[in-house]
Amino acid sequence: LISDAVVRKLEDIVGSENVSTSPTDLHVYSYDASIAHATPDVIVWPQTTEQVSQIMKLAYEEEIPVTPRGAGSCLSGGPLPLKGGISITMTKMTRILDLNPNRLQVSVEPGVVVDRLNEYLQPHGLFYPINPASSSIATIGGCVGEDAGPLRGVKYGTTKNWVLGLEVVLPNGKVIHVGSKTFKHVAGYDLVRLMVGSEGTLGIFTKINLRLAPIPEAVAVASAFFDSADAAGKGVRDAILSGVDPSGIELMERAVVEAASKHAGLKLPQAEFLILYEIAGSKESIEPRVRKLTKVLKEAGATAVDVAYEAEERARLWKARKAAFPALSRLRPTCIMEDVAVPIDNVGKLLEALRSLAKKHDVMVATFGHAGDGDLHPTITTDERDEEEMKRVAAFRADMYKAVVDLEGTITGEHGVGITKKPYLKLQFREDEIEVMRSIKRAIDPKNILNPGKII
């Protein structure tokens, strides 16, 4: 697909050390954290906006597909170049450009890793609240592309609530700046929120201006244990309705707790459903809120509630939660982490549906996730080489999406449509709605060169 002449031109733009067509590299860059794969023809690592612009101008001229990529921790195949072409990898644009604590803003390049940003911010008493479980490797650019959700979504929402402005290279190579350095603005259409979550199909982000939050004065994490899906669902819903204002509500079912505890070398109490609640804010508010939360959870059916006030003990719980995916992914050869969301009053029903569908299709499913956002990650452990089992997995997935839509939910809460969910988008939206999305794609990328074949 790509001529030697084009490769030479790419080398002229970024330097030959930042271009690769080696079979090993192409193989590595044909994967992300999903089970999809697609191989690029060439990988480039730009280091400046100008280089990205020149790459896009070349690609536009030659009509070569370009697919942006961050750390490759995407779970929906977003960075995989379905039509081949150029994999434009942003991991060498890693500068933190401009921290302004007095306006709670920082500007970063897309390759900055989330945890690294938070380490940088910590001495200033600030943090970037959108920490996906993969925050030790995920890049901000990737998070923006997918509208990543954090472990604290109940309070802080998703990436799009925290991106104030973007420098974007358009498919034709033009560089635009969207958004504002103010906390709110309504000057023209909201191009920021159109770009956030566009999965690399509308533009390539070269600078990202983020809003920050002051680190809360005090934090506690309550662990509550539930025997049934119904009670766990109530424990999620009632905690939110109670007004105790949790920042995050994270759930793990028994199989996840077992795997994660073992993986992380931790001892965690076992229960059918373990739910972690983060309560943060002014020092004086913590204990009364935890007390009220405990009461609410016991009324919802919690068999026990433990509270961790110390940093070390809280870190232990989050370590277990963050270990969920890596731990499960080691149980069997293939691990498919799903991502579906429902309204918060349907979390219990979703947990029940997942268990009954897993049984029906004889598939191993372990569920965890951001229950307070109604967003769960049913994670299938299986073996890609077993055709018969993969058929059952496919049937389970199709039934699950239907169940989720019946529960007024979405086929993806935060991982994106990408490759893996494209066939199911029509369960959630009708043709007229998808056609509006397509018309926007055509308007911004008329030659369909940016991440072609994705979403719509």
Next chain:
Amino acid sequence: LISDAVVRKLEDIVGSENVSTSPTDLHVYSYDASIAHATPDVIVWPQTTEQVSQIMKLAYEEEIPVTPRGAGSCLSGGPLPLKGGISITMTKMTRILDLNPNRLQVSVEPGVVVDRLNEYLQPHGLFYPINPASSSIATIGGCVGEDAGPLRGVKYGTTKNWVLGLEVVLPNGKVIHVGSKTFKHVAGYDLVRLMVGSEGTLGIFTKINLRLAPIPEAVAVASAFFDSADAAGKGVRDAILSGVDPSGIELMERAVVEAASKHAGLKLPQAEFLILYEIAGSKESIEPRVRKLTKVLKEAGATAVDVAYEAEERARLWKARKAAFPALSRLRPTCIMEDVAVPIDNVGKLLEALRSLAKKHDVMVATFGHAGDGDLHPTITTDERDEEEMKRVAAFRADMYKAVVDLEGTITGEHGVGITKKPYLKLQFREDEIEVMRSIKRAIDPKNILNPGKII
């Protein structure tokens, strides 16, 4: 522009009692709360989605401009039909359709007035946090069209943070549903946030699904007094940085306090700058947070800080704040309420710039607004009939927008571009950026019949 045959067809669609071409009605509907005006050829009041769809199909066929309108409290000329045609007025679609307290969601028709919704929600312990100062008349549909901001923006953001889903009638009359009933979703492009704030140029909203919040357990309002713009600016910035988590920070300068107190029949202490801080949350958290806030404000230079804990006293303060615009609008024949925003560390500089520019151009300007969002409403009282004075007003406005952009701000924080700011959009965005907005408009409204001539 509109033939009798078209008027007959409109009457067939909505009933003759819901169509008007009377000169008096047309005159009334040629105004909003800005000083712009533009007269429609016919007004229709639809009552169902189906009627809106049929009206749009007719308009699409005949290429007649259609401009949606709510209560007409818009401050940028949004609902004014620049090209004539049909004024589609949503004030007869006033049903609250579906309250679901267990998932913190309510579905409403666009004509529901904000205060009415909150009265309806109050017995359920819930509220819709986005209360613009005009909440006693403003409709939810208008708020969605303009992405209205509340008196509590520091904590709750703007309308777009609270709209989960929309039923939208497209320019061609097709009815689509965008968004999700979940708190988060990334299935396809974010059409909800593209529609919110699109000022009636992309679609007409016929149903709006809103997220709600539990009413906080306790609230206090601190009033702080400052002698200088610089100190007031610090009082805004430091309150936010302190982490005491105010829900709203509202500022009024002396002339505003004087006018509003008189208008509302209230006695308020006089100061160069009065800033109100709302602190809400768990009962136990209030006093310590107020104590910390008071300390921070005194360090920032507040000459005094009073705190209102009782509902009646708090209501008195908000009544004064809400009276700001009506009070100022009675001072002189013409009142132009502006709307500009800057990063929170530039609020003091913006206050200074406004005072010095008012002096330079010899214009009466009284400033109030959502200082915690960096969003201020410099309000010009003048006389439209005085040509010479209006020239000075125009010069002041042009200088103000330049100053705001120099302070890294936006020409509109929440009122929209509409008619009144369209000439200034290019101060903030370059042609390439505006062209992306235009391409989206063309994609969704190829015949340019929805609110033509606005924004871009």
